[in-house]
Amino acid sequence: MKQLYGSAIIVSGPSGVGKSTLCGKALQALPEIKFSISCTTRNPRGSEQNGVEYFFLSHQEFEKRIANDEFVEHAEVFGNYYGTLKSQLLDPVKNGYDVFLDIDIQGAMQIREACKKDQLLANVCEFIFIVPPSLQILEARLRGRATDSEEQLALRIGKAKHELSFANLYDYIIVNDNLELAAEEMLSLISSFKLSTKRRQWEE
Amino acid sequence: MKQLYGSAIIVSGPSGVGKSTLCGKALQALPEIKFSISCTTRNPRGSEQNGVEYFFLSHQEFEKRIANDEFVEHAEVFGNYYGTLKSQLLDPVKNGYDVFLDIDIQGAMQIREACKKDQLLANVCEFIFIVPPSLQILEARLRGRATDSEEQLALRIGKAKHELSFANLYDYIIVNDNLELAAEEMLSLISSFKLSTKRRQWEE
Numbered sequence: 096m097k098q099l100y101g102s103a104i105i106v107s108g109p110s111g112v113g114k115s116t117l118c119g120k121a122l123q124a125l126p127e128i129k130f131s132i133s134c135t136t137r138n139p140r141g142s143e144q145n146g147v148e149y150f151f152l153s154h155q156e157f158e159k160r161i162a163n164d165e166f167v168e169h170a171e172v173f174g175n176y177y178g179t180l181k182s183q184l185l186d187p188v189k190n191g192y193d194v195f196l197d198i199d200i201q202g203a204m205q206i207r208e209a210c211k212k213d214q215l216l217a218n219v220c221e222f223i224f225i226v227p228p229s230l231q232i233l234e235a236r237l238r239g240r241a242t243d244s245e246e247q248l249a250l251r252i253g254k255a256k257h258e259l260s261f262a263n264l265y266d267y268i269i270v271n272d273n274l275e276l277a278a279e280e281m282l283s284l285i286s287s288f289k290l291s292t293k294r295r296q297w298e299e
Numbered sequence: 300m301k302q303l304y305g306s307a308i309i310v311s312g313p314s315g316v317g318k319s320t321l322c323g324k325a326l327q328a329l330p331e332i333k334f335s336i337s338c339t340t341r342n343p344r345g346s347e348q349n350g351v352e353y354f355f356l357s358h359q360e361f362e363k364r365i366a367n368d369e370f371v372e373h374a375e376v377f378g379n380y381y382g383t384l385k386s387q388l389l390d391p392v393k394n395g396y397d398v399f400l401d402i403d404i405q406g407a408m409q410i411r412e413a414c415k416k417d418q419l420l421a422n423v424c425e426f427i428f429i430v431p432p433s434l435q436i437l438e439a440r441l442r443g444r445a446t447d448s449e450e451q452l453a454l455r456i457g458k459a460k461h462e463l464s465f466a467n468l469y470d471y472i473i474v475n476d477n478l479e480l481a482a483e484e485m486l487s488l489i490s491s492f493k494l495s496t497k498r499r500q501w502e503e
């Protein structure tokens with residue numbers, strides 16, 4: 096048997112679904128997992144450090160790397176670039192490590208597209224979407240935690256609905272109802288990814 | 300969320316790999332799982348009962364069902380037919396149950412082919428191959444348990460080598476080294492299958 100690659104685990108979910116809590120809980124059981132760090136051109140805030148929260152790049156550097164096709168996904172938000180270097184996903188998996196990427200839907204869908212043109216990327220990426228038990232429960236959660244006006248809340252709910260419509264384009268869906276159970280499901284998935292013939296092969 | 304289908308879990312492995320012990324151990328944790336029962340034209344032996352070990356069909360009945368395209372795989376061995384009815388896989392999964400099929404490689408590969416022409420089948424089937432830690436260890440196991448002559452043993456080992464060359468055509472490979480671990484891996488796989496968007500979909 097030969098383990099050829101680790102997995103690149105790409106996780107999205109709508110605002111209010113509890114993605115960070117769920118991922119945090121699951122990943123503390125996996126100390127070996129790597130985290131993909133994004134690049135941005137915005138300035139560091141507070142105690143943010145280069146190579147920890149983000150790689151902080153100049154506009155010029157970021158655009159050079161776009162031109163070199165180094166990003167597996169990127170976007171411009173309020174005049175700043177954000178993006179994930181292909182190497183952030185491929186370097187760990189080539190060394191047998193799993194790498195975790197918490198990313199918005201637009202970014203995940205760009206990576207999906209990139210997989211069509213890059214066989215290695217296609218072999219290592221697995222897409223997981225976190226959903227709430229129901230839209231009503233998500234709405235209640237957003238309502239409960241937010242200090243938003245009704246108008247802002249309606250916008251958030253509309254956005255969440257739109258985001259949820261992408262769930263079925265991912266490979267797997269985890270329902271975040273019971274946190275313990277959802278974390279176990281994520282661990283089962285990550286463990287099952289290792290067993291796929293996309294990443295391990297029998298050799299005599 | 301809507302769980303549309305269960306999974307059809309198709310498991311193969313070479314002789315001597317401990318497939319039955321491993322599957323038995325994993326499946327005792329899943330009392331709800333269904334087992335696919337094959338059809339055969341051979342006569343029942345000892346206490347074998349129709350619908351338990353096999354469905355015992357006449358040659359004529361079997362051939363009628365072949366002609367009706369009711370088999371997802373079938374073969375003739377020493378003048379008798381053996382085969383799996385498509386309904387044995389699809390009826391349980393349509394009702395949300397997982398169904399388990401322990402089958403030889405030839406049969407599994409026929410099901411793979413059938414998946415190309417049947418989208419529902421493709422959406423529900425997952426192919427698992429059990430391998431030994433190494434060919435040397437498999438050889439030692441075959442040598443240890445068999446009362447075979449050297450010649451028969453060489454034949455068995457040759458067959459196992461040939462069978463192992465199909466491992467990478469399955470979706471997942473489980474190494475049966477530590478039985479407990481291998482059973483856990485099988486349970487993780489079966490649990491992860493439920494989460495696939497091939498079988499569950501977000502609906503508002």
